[in-house]
Amino acid sequence: MPTQIELARDGNISDEMERVAVDENLPVEEIRENIAQGRLIIPNNLNRKSKVVGIGRGLRTKVNASIGTSTDIVDPDMEAAKARTAEENGADTLMELSTGGDLDRIRQTILAGVNLPVGSVPLYQAFLYAIKQKGSALKMDPEYLFEVIEKQCEDGISFMAIHCGINRITLERLKRQGYRHGGLVSRGGAYMSAWMIENNRENPLYEHFDRVVEILRKHDVVLSLGNGLRAGAVEDSSDRAQIQELIINCELAQIGQDMGCQMMVEGPGHIPIDEIEANVILQKRMSRGAPFYMLGPLPTDIAAGYDHISAAVGASLSSAFGADFICYVTPPEHLALPAPEDVKVGLAAAKIAAHIGDMIKRKDRDRDRRMSHARRKLDWEEQFRVCLFPQQAASIRDSRSPSNTKTCTMCGDSCALNIVDHYFSPYLSEDKKG
Amino acid sequence: MPTQIELARDGNISDEMERVAVDENLPVEEIRENIAQGRLIIPNNLNRKSKVVGIGRGLRTKVNASIGTSTDIVDPDMEAAKARTAEENGADTLMELSTGGDLDRIRQTILAGVNLPVGSVPLYQAFLYAIKQKGSALKMDPEYLFEVIEKQCEDGISFMAIHCGINRITLERLKRQGYRHGGLVSRGGAYMSAWMIENNRENPLYEHFDRVVEILRKHDVVLSLGNGLRAGAVEDSSDRAQIQELIINCELAQIGQDMGCQMMVEGPGHIPIDEIEANVILQKRMSRGAPFYMLGPLPTDIAAGYDHISAAVGASLSSAFGADFICYVTPPEHLALPAPEDVKVGLAAAKIAAHIGDMIKRKDRDRDRRMSHARRKLDWEEQFRVCLFPQQAASIRDSRSPSNTKTCTMCGDSCALNIVDHYFSPYLSEDKKG
Numbered sequence: 001m002p003t004q005i006e007l008a009r010d011g012n013i014s015d016e017m018e019r020v021a022v023d024e025n026l027p028v029e030e031i032r033e034n035i036a037q038g039r040l041i042i043p044n045n046l047n048r049k050s051k052v053v054g055i056g057r058g059l060r061t062k063v064n065a066s067i068g069t070s071t072d073i074v075d076p077d078m079e080a081a082k083a084r085t086a087e088e089n090g091a092d093t094l095m096e097l098s099t100g101g102d103l104d105r106i107r108q109t110i111l112a113g114v115n116l117p118v119g120s121v122p123l124y125q126a127f128l129y130a131i132k133q134k135g136s137a138l139k140m141d142p143e144y145l146f147e148v149i150e151k152q153c154e155d156g157i158s159f160m161a162i163h164c165g166i167n168r169i170t171l172e173r174l175k176r177q178g179y180r181h182g183g184l185v186s187r188g189g190a191y192m193s194a195w196m197i198e199n200n201r202e203n204p205l206y207e208h209f210d211r212v213v214e215i216l217r218k219h220d221v222v223l224s225l226g227n228g229l230r231a232g233a234v235e236d237s238s239d240r241a242q243i244q245e246l247i248i249n250c251e252l253a254q255i256g257q258d259m260g261c262q263m264m265v266e267g268p269g270h271i272p273i274d275e276i277e278a279n280v281i282l283q284k285r286m287s288r289g290a291p292f293y294m295l296g297p298l299p300t301d302i303a304a305g306y307d308h309i310s311a312a313v314g315a316s317l318s319s320a321f322g323a324d325f326i327c328y329v330t331p332p333e334h335l336a337l338p339a340p341e342d343v344k345v346g347l348a349a350a351k352i353a354a355h356i357g358d359m360i361k362r363k364d365r366d367r368d369r370r371m372s373h374a375r376r377k378l379d380w381e382e383q384f385r386v387c388l389f390p391q392q393a394a395s396i397r398d399s400r401s402p403s404n405t406k407t408c409t410m411c412g413d414s415c416a417l418n419i420v421d422h423y424f425s426p427y428l429s430e431d432k433k434g
Numbered sequence: 435m436p437t438q439i440e441l442a443r444d445g446n447i448s449d450e451m452e453r454v455a456v457d458e459n460l461p462v463e464e465i466r467e468n469i470a471q472g473r474l475i476i477p478n479n480l481n482r483k484s485k486v487v488g489i490g491r492g493l494r495t496k497v498n499a500s501i502g503t504s505t506d507i508v509d510p511d512m513e514a515a516k517a518r519t520a521e522e523n524g525a526d527t528l529m530e531l532s533t534g535g536d537l538d539r540i541r542q543t544i545l546a547g548v549n550l551p552v553g554s555v556p557l558y559q560a561f562l563y564a565i566k567q568k569g570s571a572l573k574m575d576p577e578y579l580f581e582v583i584e585k586q587c588e589d590g591i592s593f594m595a596i597h598c599g600i601n602r603i604t605l606e607r608l609k610r611q612g613y614r615h616g617g618l619v620s621r622g623g624a625y626m627s628a629w630m631i632e633n634n635r636e637n638p639l640y641e642h643f644d645r646v647v648e649i650l651r652k653h654d655v656v657l658s659l660g661n662g663l664r665a666g667a668v669e670d671s672s673d674r675a676q677i678q679e680l681i682i683n684c685e686l687a688q689i690g691q692d693m694g695c696q697m698m699v700e701g702p703g704h705i706p707i708d709e710i711e712a713n714v715i716l717q718k719r720m721s722r723g724a725p726f727y728m729l730g731p732l733p734t735d736i737a738a739g740y741d742h743i744s745a746a747v748g749a750s751l752s753s754a755f756g757a758d759f760i761c762y763v764t765p766p767e768h769l770a771l772p773a774p775e776d777v778k779v780g781l782a783a784a785k786i787a788a789h790i791g792d793m794i795k796r797k798d799r800d801r802d803r804r805m806s807h808a809r810r811k812l813d814w815e816e817q818f819r820v821c822l823f824p825q826q827a828a829s830i831r832d833s834r835s836p837s838n839t840k841t842c843t844m845c846g847d848s849c850a851l852n853i854v855d856h857y858f859s860p861y862l863s864e865d866k867k868g
Contacts (some may be wrong), residue, residue: 017819048653049516070835070844070845070846070848071789071845071846071847071848072834072836072838072841072843072846073834073843073846073848074674094752094854099845099846099848100846115633119449124848128848129831131847139855141820145495174861175861176861177859177863178808178861178862178863178865178866179858179859179861179862180806180866181803181806181807181810181866181868182806182807182810183809183810183850183851183854183855183858184808184850184851184853184854184858185850186850187558187845187848187849187850187852187853189850190848190850190851190854191848191853193857193858194854194857197857198857205692212554213582228732232806232809232850233802233803233805233806233809233810234793234799234802234806234808235790235799235802235803235806272790272793272794273750273751273793273794274754275788298785299750299793300789300790300793300802301788301803301805301809302789302801302802302820302821302822303786303789303821303822303823303824304457304817304821304823304826304827304830305821305823305826305827305829305830306782306783306786306822306823306826307780308743309742309743309746309782309783309786310786310790312743312746313696313746313747313750313786313787316707316733316747316818317707320707320708320724331830332830332834332844333844334809334835334842334844335827335830335831335835335842335844336830336831336836336842336843336844337834337843338843348737348739348740348743349740349743352734352737352740352743352744352747353747355734355736355737356706356707356733356734356744356747359668359706359707359733359734360706360707360708365668368667368668368669368735368736369537369615369667369669369738371667371735371736372614372615372616372666372667372668372669372670372735373615373616375617375666375667375735375768376614376615376616376617376667377618382506383738386736387735387736387737387738387739388737388738388741389738389740390738390739392738392739392740393738393739393769395739396739396765396766396769396770397766397769397770399770400506400507400766400770400771402506402770403506404506408768408769408770409504409506409507409619409770409771410504410766410767410768410769410770410771411504411533412504412505412506412533412534413505413506413508413565414504414505414533414558414561414562414621414625415615415621416617416618416619416620416621416623416625417618417619417624417664419571419618419621419624419625419628420617420618420624420627420628421617422628423627423628423631423632424608424613424614424617424618424627425613426610427610427612427613428613429611429613429614431610431612432613432614432615434615
């Protein structure tokens with residue numbers, strides 16, 4: 001079966017392309033052309049039907065929610081609840097990142113429980129298996145790694161973060177720059193780096209990159225080039241190791257596309273707000289416009305407990321500058337495994353950021369305009385129809401009911417809109433009436 | 435008694451200037467010079483001692499928390515609790531914006547209950563008194579407005595938002611541009627506009643601006659030029675009416691400074707993220723660098739229920755571009771009067787934004803650097819010492835205790851930092867060790 005990119009290159013329009021065109025209100029020919037050029041992807045899996053979601057040029061910024069057990073907290077029911085919460089609260093995709101318990105079974109349960117495209121990081125399973133079977137991640141057998149990737153494709157995973165860009169060149173940069181203030185924070189990147197150094201071998205995912213691509217291409221799964229050397233601290237942002245890996249990942253993206261596989265590139269991480277634009281520009285230039293999946297970024301390291309707010313600041317900018325896909329961050333980030341309520345809050349913050357960026361990148365202002373008209377008219381029903389979080393908004397308003405149902409308890413009778421409506425409404429221009 | 439700006443112009447160093455120099459780790463001569471030039475203020479009141487807080491060029495971005503009753507919810511005890519919550523959670527200033535109940539008494543209670551500089555909007559009281567005594571805000575007596583300003587100065591208010599820049603010129607711009615999508619949202623601005631139109635009179639605060647300045651100068655209270663025509667919707671941002679008022683306010687700032695009064699200019703409001711820099715540049719250029727107090731801004735209108743997160747995005751950018759002072763936004767913004775818990779959350783979001791901006795504007799990276807070292811070393815005590823919200827962070831970590839106390843439940847044994855420490859620590863350069 002041809003992949004979406006192969007279909008697009010042959011001039012064919014798939015059902016998935018049609019769906020994306022309708023959802024995003026764009027000409028399907030533009031969708032096809034962008035897929036053909038590697039600028040747009042549709043996470044897919046020939047073995048599993050899921051919600052059709054386009055990611056890339058011209059489209060709304062999409063939001064991923066990550067869930068998964070850890071070695072400390074293995075509660076598959078809670079993870080299933082988090083997955084449902086994510087879907088109900090508007091996540092575009094889900095990443096299942098479990099590292100504790102029966103990984104195959106948890107993955108299959110999650111895949112059965114949601115309709116979203118589901119992503120994974122297959123390195124976790126390969127390294128955890130080595131720990132369990134051989135007592136050390138350093139004894140991981142590369143053959144098993146390829147088997148895990150194949151198995152997860154067969155299970156129905158739609159996109160995989162695979163750390164192919166960590167190679168001898170990138171690790172050399174990391175050493176020569178004097179390592180990092182904040183160390184390495186990518187689990188896949190850390191396991192692979194340790195394995196390479198201990199075994200004095202090249203990363204098999206880089207050395208046999210064509211084999212990785214071939215497995216994913218066969219199932220039309222998106223290969224997301226993992227950011228294993230991403231900075232985990234603002235003070236390490238945009239350092240030589242990170243940009244070296246980005247160069248390699250952009251190079252691999254082109255090779256993968258040429259082989260007929262849908263490709264995406266991942267980015268950091270932790271970046272001060274004045275370096276976000278440069279990171280997006282570099283990724284877009286060096287990859288010839290491949291979709292960019294940014295993990296935040298977090299623009300400060302000292303806001304633990306409220307990192308979803310920091311991440312919203314960074315993600316608003318990455319989305320505005322051209323990132324296509326962002327990953328939510330939940331309040332317990334850096335502190336503990338998230339609970340279902342955290343998923344809801346993290347998603348809210350990320351969806352706000354995606355929209356703030358889309359207001360710039362795509363000039364998406366229709367809902368904001370409708371909201372301003374509804375506010376001027378004190379039309380609360382319309383406000384709840386238009387806003388991103390109607391339940392949350394309504395529950396706050398209802399918790400402190402105003403005596404005058406036109407206004408709210410913040411201003412009550414002193415509502416500015418009420419005071420001046422009579423005087424200025426006669427001057428309202430047509431375009432501002434709503 | 436001379437004001438801070440008069441002292442500074444005469445080459446005198448006050449105790450307050452010394453305090454600011456120590457707190458901000460800057461030469462006191464630089465503080466004096468910036469005050470003399472009108473680029474830095476110290477909210478003050480000769481009748482009341484309060485915490486010394488500098489606002490302006492070269493200083494950390496400061497955060498205001500607003501509290502106050504509404505006509506719907508009059509609970510002075512709750513407002514006092516909100517004021518204490520604000521002080522305990524690191525607000526730099528407090529604005530007491532009550533519009534319901536015994537306004538004099540509530541103000542005096544709040545002033546007695548906190549050590550922070552307290553700001554107010556005296557127009558509220560003047561218009562509400564007119565409603566109570568004469569049945570309509572439109573019958574407000576300008577003489578009473580000046581009396582209220584004087585009374586609030588005597589009570590110990592340290593800075594006042596006064597809407598002097600709404601005049602016939604600005605209102606004409608508002609009408610000729612066809613009013614607005616989102617109407618007017620400043621309560622003071624709305625009352626004053628309605629009063630001017632109904633009475634066909636110029637704004638007495640503009641017409642007799644020297645009288646306003648003289649009252650505040652006498653008590654060394656900062657005159658904050660209110661943004662009565664601020665956009666209340668992103669679709670109205672940077673419109674002609676808003677910029678016209680900004681021009682007038684910047685003109686008035688210079689006149690007030692020349693008269694020996696400390697002056698500040700207020701800004702919007704609701705702005706998409708790609709217009710924030712322009713707003714800061716204009717205010718700074720047109721006012722010759724007067725401190726800029728930005729109310730957010732909110733970069734989207736459809737996030738009601740989570741507006742503290744949107745505001746953090748806007749305020750991070752305004753702080754980074756040069757705003758000196760930001761106002762928190764709480765989760766119930768646009769929906770209901772905040773409760774004490776909302777004050778805490780709103781402040782957290784605003785403090786994160788102020789810091790993210792200071793990381794750019796002032797290159798404040800020390801705490802972030804210490805945090806990255808602490809994280810690399812998995813030194814949790816140091817992390818809690820350095821981070822902005824130690825109690826919040828610790829309570830999240832403790833709620834899901836890890837089996838290995840070095841790591842957290844997010845990654846457990848798969849902690850990336852733990853995995854690679856052994857391999858890369860030998861390469862750590864001196865500057866990155868911590």
